[in-house]
Structure formats: C-alpha cells, structure tokens
Amino acid sequence: MSSAGAAQAQALQHVRVLDLSRVLAGPWAAQTLGDLGAEVIKIERPKTGDDTRAWGPPYVTDAEGEPTGESAYYMCTNRNKQSVTVDFTQPQGQALVRALALQCDVLIENYKTGGLAQYGLDYASLSALNPRLVYCSVTGFGQDGPYAHRAGYDFLIQGMGGLMSITGQADGAPGGGPMKVGVALTDILTGLYASTAILAALQARSHTGRGQHIDLALLDVGVACLANQGMNYLYGQQVPQRMGNAHPNTVPYQDFATQDGHMILAIGNDGQFARFCAAIDHPEWAQDERFGCNAARLQHRVELVQRIRAITATRTTRDWIALLERHAVPCGPINTVADVFNDPQVQARGLQFTMPHPEAGEVPLVASPIRLSDTPVRYSQPPPQLGQHTDEVLARLLHLTPEQLQTHRDNGVVG
Numbered sequence: 001m002s003s004a005g006a007a008q009a010q011a012l013q014h015v016r017v018l019d020l021s022r023v024l025a026g027p028w029a030a031q032t033l034g035d036l037g038a039e040v041i042k043i044e045r046p047k048t049g050d051d052t053r054a055w056g057p058p059y060v061t062d063a064e065g066e067p068t069g070e071s072a073y074y075m076c077t078n079r080n081k082q083s084v085t086v087d088f089t090q091p092q093g094q095a096l097v098r099a100l101a102l103q104c105d106v107l108i109e110n111y112k113t114g115g116l117a118q119y120g121l122d123y124a125s126l127s128a129l130n131p132r133l134v135y136c137s138v139t140g141f142g143q144d145g146p147y148a149h150r151a152g153y154d155f156l157i158q159g160m161g162g163l164m165s166i167t168g169q170a171d172g173a174p175g176g177g178p179m180k181v182g183v184a185l186t187d188i189l190t191g192l193y194a195s196t197a198i199l200a201a202l203q204a205r206s207h208t209g210r211g212q213h214i215d216l217a218l219l220d221v222g223v224a225c226l227a228n229q230g231m232n233y234l235y236g237q238q239v240p241q242r243m244g245n246a247h248p249n250t251v252p253y254q255d256f257a258t259q260d261g262h263m264i265l266a267i268g269n270d271g272q273f274a275r276f277c278a279a280i281d282h283p284e285w286a287q288d289e290r291f292g293c294n295a296a297r298l299q300h301r302v303e304l305v306q307r308i309r310a311i312t313a314t315r316t317t318r319d320w321i322a323l324l325e326r327h328a329v330p331c332g333p334i335n336t337v338a339d340v341f342n343d344p345q346v347q348a349r350g351l352q353f354t355m356p357h358p359e360a361g362e363v364p365l366v367a368s369p370i371r372l373s374d375t376p377v378r379y380s381q382p383p384p385q386l387g388q389h390t391d392e393v394l395a396r397l398l399h400l401t402p403e404q405l406q407t408h409r410d411n412g413v414v415g
Helices: 025-035 091-102 123-129 153-158 184-210 218-224 228-235 270-279 283-287 294-299 299-314 317-326 337-343 344-348 388-396 402-410
Strands: 016-019 039-044 059-061 067-071 082-085 106-109 135-137 212-217 253-257 262-266 332-333 352-357 362-368
Touching: 016 025, 016 091, 025 106, 025 135, 025 184, 039 091, 039 218, 082 344, 082 388, 091 123, 091 388, 106 184, 123 135, 135 184, 135 299, 153 184, 153 218, 184 218, 184 362, 212 218, 218 228, 253 299, 262 317, 270 283, 294 299, 317 332, 332 344, 337 344
Parallel strands: 016 039, 016 106, 039 082, 106 135, 135 212
Antiparallel strands: 059 067, 253 262, 262 332, 352 362
C-alpha cells in the first residue's frame, strides 16, 4: 500500500479475469486475483447487478448521507474489479461475453451446473474458442453426483457438510444445539480454494499451453475443511460432538470466565501447560499424573477445567493476559468487531484502509492478508459502481464505437 510498493510489479499483472460470479465465493476468488494484480472484468446484469449490491443496510452513503447503490456486503468482495453490464440472455450479449472470453486467461462463474450452456457460455463452448482459457465453475455440489443440479448456499452447506454438528454448545447445555459460523465461511474457503486452483491451472498452462476446467463445490470444501475433526472420525470411528469452545484434541484450549468477562487459553503442548501452572501458582499440577501430559488432561478434562475456572474468575481479563503473556502462555481476549479494528496489532498491520469512491469520498475497506515482498498486493480500484466501466472496457478490448455502444444500450444489451 506504500508509494514504493505501488511502483513494483505485481504477480498477476499479466492475467485477465472474466468474473461472471455473484455474491461471495466466486467474487472472493476474483478479488484475490485482482489484489495480486490481475485485471478483473466483472460482468453484471443491467439495472440490478450483483445480488449483494442490495444486501443492506448498511449502504455506502454519499456526501449528503444518502445511500448509494453499494451495500457494505458488496464492498467486502469486489475491489480491484471493473464493472461491465451485459445482458447475456440476449444473443448480442452472449456474443459480447464470448468475445471478452477470447481476450481473457480466466473465467469464473457460479451458476447452477449446466446453467450457462443454454447461452453458449459453458466450458465446452468457450474452450473451443479459447483453448488456453482456465474456466472455474463454483457450485454447491459439483458437476456430477446425485445433488449436482441442486442450488447450494453457505448456510445449507455448513449443515450438510458437518460443520454445524460440531459448532455450538453441547446438547443439554444452556444454548445447546447446532450453530453456524458467524460469517459465510464455506463460501470464503471455497473462494480461496478457487483462487489456488486457478493459479495452479495457470502454472500448468505455462507448460501444456492448455487451459482446463476447474470444478469446485461448496460441499467438497466443507468436508475437506473438517480437517482434524474429519480425521478423528475416520480413525477413531467416534462421531465428533459439539463441545462449545473446547478443543477435542488438547486441554486447556477454550474460553474461561474472568472477573469482568472472558478470555481464551490456547495451550498446545505440555511445556506451555507447565508455564501456565507456574503463572497461576499451582506448579504441582504439571507434575500431577492426571494433568502432566495432554493425553492425561484429555481424560481428566472436566476436573481440570473446573479447577481453572475457579482461578480465572478471581482476576480481570486484562490482568490475566498481562500475567500469562509474561510467562509465554498463549492467551487473549474475545474481541468485538469494534475491538478488532481498534487493536494496535491490527492497526499496525494496516488491515483497515480507505479508497476513493466516486460518490462517497473515502470509503473504508479491509486489506488483503497476503504479504509479498517483491510483488505486493496493490489496491488500484475501489469496488465499482454498476456498469462503471462498460464503455471503456468494451471499447478497449472489443473496439466498439460509441455508436455501437449506444445501439447496444438502446436494445438493453448493455447497461
């Protein structure tokens, strides 16, 4: 984000992406590529655009405090893109998108399986025209299997993929029952897997000269990201249960009430546990056969957690964190989102920044976490207004004249 970084090359500055996706998973992948320097052309429906433009309030507001056409949700996943409005349900619109695909390295779409074939915009049709095209399809359930034609949404996949069965308080506990994660995490993880797959396909193309079709399914990602919980089941044949904030494989690794709130202990090995015991003036716990090693602590979880709770309730969160950090014990507060953006480490890392908006002046955005020393992330364009770049992109890449653009506009082909 520095002026020095702005003069540097970017990793994907030679890549052009056609983004036909909407909402979150596909747009997240495209934004990641755009942050890394790719030119991203976002195709949107005339008049309405990406569904999330209307997913407010809150909305971006102009100088008079009036809402613009961009919600905060839309702003989170559409920077470094150019908005081009094309109605590809019309033959002329299909022709424009096909012509753009000929000029692009990557296409991202998240329509239902087979949904773009009726417009001649599916992988088979476009790869015949541009064999070097890397075509990424993001769906709920993939391109095959009995659920392939179902619509898939993050909340649905969090349930079907097992995540909700292990998230939330245990049955019988206050507030017990399955719980979704507070953000559309499966969508975001799918977007990250998609960007990784696209980069792999581009690397393969540098050797083979061919693009390929990427089939990414939210359900596949949800199952893959069960991680240790999935493997615990496959190896132990015990179905993981909801444990609140406790960890199935290490103790103590959860939240604990303090005198004025809560804190997190994230003790990952026996050495950290011994330092914790010394810090709370119970060094004998580290020598106790019930608690000295993690396997024993797992067996005696309930008793150990009860002992720790009795102690953590005697001091404030701030006092505990100050003490435990001096003993190199992993711990921390449970921040609100407001606390997060006021955190000195978050501020030092520049995770909030601003960009100029045509109507709203400077608007806040959340930075990419990717840090590259030689080809850094760059923020060249704020999330675009609907159709902001239609004329410029179609004139530059397809050589359309003002008269041709106006004819398309009159016919409702472009917005």
